[in-house]
Amino acid sequence: MWASILIASFGTYAEKLLGYLLPHHMLERESIRRMTGLLPVSLLAALVAVQTFAVDQAVAIDARLLGLGVAVVALLLRAPFLVVIIVAAASTALIRWLGWLP
């Protein structure tokens, strides 16, 4: 675990350094700019889906989906980040405690 933490930390830090050290034209290509802008959207959306539905390698609907729905409502109401997280977690915990969903 430690090795992967250090490698990932070094790798993401190196990405930041790269922008200051490399000559400009290498990263300034329009196609690269566009792709780096779109990558977070794809990855974050996929992470939302997987972390909501996956149980190991199976797809399941459980209390997490309700938590995500509550998070959407909180975001639509422009709630701050921590509130979004807390209401999602609390509603999920509540539904499990009531025994309505696993």
Place this chain on the structure above:
Amino acid sequence: MGWKRGGRQTDGETRSIDRNALGIGIATGAYALSFGAISVASGLSVLQTQTLSLFMFTGASQFAFVGVIGAGGGAVIAIVTAMLLGARNSLYALSLGPVLSPKRTAIPVTALLTIDESTAMALRYDQSKKASRRAFFATGISVYVFWNIGTLFGSLGASALSDPGILGLDAAIPAGFLALLWPRLTGGSSSENRKMWALAVTSAAVALVLIPFLRPGLPVLFSALVAVAASLLWGKTSRPIEGA
């Protein structure tokens, strides 16, 4: 006070920069609380969690890293996912280079502090180099301090719990990713937002369909191909319009 616009920075301007930087720091500190808690719930120790906040110091990558580890995706996939999400920091550094013009000895620290928030502030206060620099470092340092304090309290708090599932922390993870994604879906023009929604929904669908066939973590990596395809597609169709 306003008569120095475009020239040297005024005291009022410095104060407004510092005040904004502090506010952003406090907000991200609250977000770090949830990162610390989720990281420990994913199986990392308090010290490992803190190491990520001290040295990786880029929120989305940190969340993704512990998310993949917690889902059993393994080290390699966690590292690659974190780095794909961190690639945008290279572009931030690239656009900040001419604005901040850091001395060689200052580059290591400048690079560490290069994140969404500090970049946005530096580019917002672009009336002078001095103001940009002030905005970048005030925000970067403020976020760094609050981010690390928040991480520590979050991880210590979560490690005191016996079963994080009871508190619904597993649902906090997708909610956190959604909150990170949200500004990218709602922050642009309406045609831009429509494109981002289409990209997000397609990527989510691709990842979902792949869950049964690939080991945990890989479906998310495959969704990156949707971004690649979209950038090729939209590059062709949007270029003539943008050029006009």
